[in-house]
Amino acid sequence: xxxxxxxxxxxxxxxxxxxxxxLHRRDVRGARFTDRLPPEQEIDQILTAALHAPSVxxxxxxxxxxxxxxxxxxxxxxSFEVTNNAAKADFKERQxxxxxxxxxxxxxxxxxxAVFYRPPAGAVLGQTSMAETGVYSVxxxxxxxxxxxxxxxxxxxxxxxxxxxxVCRILNAPAGRLLVAYLCLGYTDxxxxxxxxxxxxxxxxxxxxxAIRYQRYGEQPDGxxxxxxxxxxxxxx
Amino acid sequence: xxxxxxxxxxxxxxxxxxxxxxLHRRDVRGARFTDRLPPEQEIDQILTAALHAPSVxxxxxxxxxxxxxxxxxxxxxxSFEVTNNAAKADFKERQxxxxxxxxxxxxxxxxxxAVFYRPPAGAVLGQTSMAETGVYSVxxxxxxxxxxxxxxxxxxxxxxxxxxxxVCRILNAPAGRLLVAYLCLGYTDxxxxxxxxxxxxxxxxxxxxxAIRYQRYGEQPDGxxxxxxxxxxxxxx
Numbered sequence: 171x172x173x174x175x176x177x178x179x180x181x182x183x184x185x186x187x188x189x190x191x192x193l194h195r196r197d198v199r200g201a202r203f204t205d206r207l208p209p210e211q212e213i214d215q216i217l218t219a220a221l222h223a224p225s226v227x228x229x230x231x232x233x234x235x236x237x238x239x240x241x242x243x244x245x246x247x248x249s250f251e252v253t254n255n256a257a258k259a260d261f262k263e264r265q266x267x268x269x270x271x272x273x274x275x276x277x278x279x280x281x282x283x284a285v286f287y288r289p290p291a292g293a294v295l296g297q298t299s300m301a302e303t304g305v306y307s308v309x310x311x312x313x314x315x316x317x318x319x320x321x322x323x324x325x326x327x328x329x330x331x332x333x334x335x336x337v338c339r340i341l342n343a344p345a346g347r348l349l350v351a352y353l354c355l356g357y358t359d360x361x362x363x364x365x366x367x368x369x370x371x372x373x374x375x376x377x378x379x380x381a382i383r384y385q386r387y388g389e390q391p392d393g394x395x396x397x398x399x400x401x402x403x404x405x406x407x
Numbered sequence: 408x409x410x411x412x413x414x415x416x417x418x419x420x421x422x423x424x425x426x427x428x429x430l431h432r433r434d435v436r437g438a439r440f441t442d443r444l445p446p447e448q449e450i451d452q453i454l455t456a457a458l459h460a461p462s463v464x465x466x467x468x469x470x471x472x473x474x475x476x477x478x479x480x481x482x483x484x485x486s487f488e489v490t491n492n493a494a495k496a497d498f499k500e501r502q503x504x505x506x507x508x509x510x511x512x513x514x515x516x517x518x519x520x521a522v523f524y525r526p527p528a529g530a531v532l533g534q535t536s537m538a539e540t541g542v543y544s545v546x547x548x549x550x551x552x553x554x555x556x557x558x559x560x561x562x563x564x565x566x567x568x569x570x571x572x573x574v575c576r577i578l579n580a581p582a583g584r585l586l587v588a589y590l591c592l593g594y595t596d597x598x599x600x601x602x603x604x605x606x607x608x609x610x611x612x613x614x615x616x617x618a619i620r621y622q623r624y625g626e627q628p629d630g631x632x633x634x635x636x637x638x639x640x641x642x643x644x
Binding site for chain 1: 411412413414415416417420421422424425426427428429430431432433434439452454455456458459460461463464465466467469470471472473474475476479490493494497498505508510530532533534535536537539540542543546547549550551553554555557558559560565567568569570571577578579580581584587588596597598599600601602604605606609610612613615618619620621622623624625
């Protein structure tokens with residue numbers, strides 16, 4: 171096998187390109203999409219990125235349904251409206267703010283892609299104790315698509331305010347398929363320099379230190395913060 | 408807001424770089440790692456990629472525990488051995504083939520990163536009907552890390568043959584945290600040109616057509632293949 175160890179080595183310029191793509195990726199909603207369908211070649215590049223995602227045990231448990239049909243998209247949009255109306259109540263005093271936001275681009279984007287997990291028929295290497303890694307593989311494929319779309323200057327938005335079972339019925343999904351993501355894709359009139367929810371002050375970027383620990387958690391297993399003093403989160407590597 | 412629509416536009420060369428990184432990303436196991444710890448700056452670049460992943464409602468529900476401590480890694484390795492021994496039985500006539508494979512690099516890689524999901528305290532925009540999108544955000548962060556590590560020529564492997572609750576105890580995770588991924592990172596003696604499980608003929612790459620549908624599934628909702636004739640999967644966009 172050592173003769174197969176000839177995988178490419180990347181240069182610092184390549185790192186810089188990837189970093190820019192990652193930092194400039196955005197969740198794109200309806201107000202930004204134009205109705206011009208990206209050419210087949212660019213859609214294929216996005217799908218190629220998906221199909222080369224990591225998958226547990228090389229199981230490749232993904233399926234992609236490409237939807238341009240307006241009637242089908244309208245059915246999904248109708249389902250979004252019902253689900254989104256129900257969701258508003260969860261945001262109490264921020265309900266008006268929530269209602270003002272445009273959270274999907276199902277009809278505005280010329281292409282929708284529904285991404286499914288197809289459960290395996292038998293045991294999958296690596297999936298025996300953490301069964302959820304099958305679905306996680308599909309999510310990795312979605313993230314590859316997002317980055318590739320962004321590099322192609324194609325906007326992509328992930329619509330999660332949906333009744334997954336209803337979408338499965340609309341798309342005639344075989345029994346057992348799980349809807350992982352419902353994506354809207356198309357050209358845009360521009361990309362925001364920062365995340366839209368940050369611009370709208372819905373939430374702010376968390377401090378880096380908040381998300382990183384060294385060696386193990388300093389917190390008590392019961393979740394109390396007694397010993398989770400940020401001062402003890404010392405960098406020791 | 409339109410004055411904020413000044414996000415970068417990428418060129419075809421940038422697309423080509425991203426495609427190469429995606430196609431050359433590999434799951435790296437023990438036999439390939441060297442014990443030299445990557446410099447702090449490169450680890451920071453990998454974490455920056457993670458922290459700029461998409462997250463539902465900009466919730467950023469991730470936590471990363473960086474582990475270099477050998478005693479802690481040994482405990483995780485011990486847990487892997489128990490779980491992996493139990494897994495072998497699932498592979499029946501391929502058990503010997505399974506046993507020969509090196510499936511992790513917990514001790515060989517100088518850096519392990521355990522990636523957790525921290526459930527939100529209140530309602531999260533976009534997570535109201537598909538609660539699993541919180542965990543999916545964390546998986547997107549892992550995929551960003553994987554691509555950034557590869558661009559830096561740092562190997563990364565995802566170890567999923569673990570008892571997640573046992574790993575939570577070893578790392579003293581507060582109640583409610585969910586282990587999403589356990590990663591091994593370090594320099595390597597090379598990268599395979601193709602996925603290791605493909606080289607070892609454990610499984611093969613699926614045909615592109617197998618994973619792609621147009622407009623909706625042709626199959627019956629009961630899963631029968633009656634109308635799922637590949638000939639009906641015509642490209643109509």
